[in-house]
Amino acid sequence: MHRVIGERDLSETALNAEAARELLRDMIRAREFDERALALQRRGWMSGYPPYKGQEGSQVGAAHAMLEDDWLFPTYRSNAMQLARGVPASDILLFRRGHAEFTSGHDVPNFPQAVPIASQIPHAVGAGMAMNYERAVQESSDDDAVVCYFGDGATSEGDFHEGMNFAGVFDAPVVFLCENNNWAISLPREKQTASESIAVKAEAYGFEGVQVDGNDPVAVYETVADALEDARAGEPVLVESLTYRQGAHTTSDDPERYRPDEEDLPEWRTADPLERFESYLREQDAVDDGFVEECWDDAETELDDAIDAAEDVGEPDVDELFDYVYAERTPRLDDQKATLEEWLETHDLQEQEF
Structure with a gap:
């Protein structure tokens, strides 16, 4: 597993200070979105919402590792990743209000969110195989790749096996990003699989599986960037990002009914990734109070504007x-x-x- 944050100076990582600041900025945008969306749902503004607080480092780090033309195949908890990729916040809010997902007509190469568990995995592999075919037919030098994002619960579905198997056999340029937050709704990871890890499952399909500290956005960035480089060369990779869901599975869920107050998990995994990364960047003299305050102000303004834009659209037809x-x-x-x-x-x- 990549070294956890704090063990390296920023100068020893793959990111410079400006890139690290942009990571923090997008994590703050993601946190503001999540908190505001949760509050909107509680007042009846939308019917349901899957919060992701605690997983911002994993999603934003992975999003920043992708190239502009790479395709993201997301699941329903991927809003932080989509925001960091450039999807307008108003589009995501409108989707939760019953509208078509890409209301603004943005051209970010994202597949629609998959609400059925794991159904996006075969789609992602199919897209990767299509990229290979297109390169062969057109003798193209394009090196686009696919990131398929899913939770640990998705690894219990048949679609996971089928997608991984096809990717391994046909060398699809796909990075499988499994965000392991330790709970598939109310089922802990140890009740889902007897394997030592999720990453080790990749061995059965003939390619590499790696684990990373999902609360360290720099480590996630480095890991996914390396995985994408391998995928472009015809070697798919399974990345298991170890993080923690701080809140409920969705707004219809009550984690107090099944999740113990004291879980047997290390502090690095349950700590707040936003607080942790901000503290790290302060220690590295990469950010100060003014920068952090500006990020929060900008994020609040962005969400105000996005909510206004969504309300102006009205009810879906x-x-x-x-x-x-x-x-x-x-x-x-x-x-x-x-x-x-x-x-x-x-x-x-x-x-x-x-």
């Missing part, structure tokens, strides 16, 4: 349920749409008592 499933609607979707429209015509939802 019912047609959006059907229009973005496939490139073109299928006969079955047309039938479903007609059934819903008939139901809506005979039910005045405003007069219903719930």
Whole structure:
């Protein structure tokens, strides 16, 4: 595992001071988004939300390691990673309000969030294989790669096995980024798998698996950057980022019902990554009070503007349920749409008592 933060001077890492400051800035943006989104959900602004507090270092570090044209295949808890990649905060908020995911029409190469567990893994591998085919047919020198982000619970799904197997056999340029926060909803990692780690699972598919301190954004950056370099050369990599979910699985979850107050985990894994990284950069004389305050002010303004933009869009149209499933609607979707429209015509939802 890459050395944990504090054991190296910043000058000994792959990042200079400016790049490290940008990491901190995006972690602060991510924390502000998470806290504001959670508060909005609690007041009924959106129906549900999956908080990620405690995982900002893992996601932001990985996002900064990606090149501009690399594709991200995210899951539903990847908002910090998407923000750091350039997805507008208003787009993510609108998605949670029932709108199509890419309302602004941004051109960040991100696949839509996968809410079904692990379904994005075969998609990511397919995209990587398509990149290989395109290079071969067009004799292209493009070296795009894919990062597939998922949680430790996804490794218990068949899609994980199928995707890893295809990637190993066909040398797909994919980095599998498993963010292990120790809990798949209410199930601890040791109840999911008897293997020594998640990273070791890669050996069965013929490629490398590595672990990294997920609360150290610099170590995550270095690890994912190295993994992407290998992936571009036709060697997929599984990165297990060890982090910790500080809050609930989603806003419909109560972790106090299943998670003990004192877990048998090291302090580096349960410590707040934002506080830890800020302290480290202060010790390295890379940031001061003025910079940190500016980051928080900018993040607050960004979220204010994003919320206003989302509220200006209004309620989503019912047609959006059907229009973005496939490139073109299928006969079955047309039938479903007609059934819903008939139901809506005979039910005045405003007069219903719930």
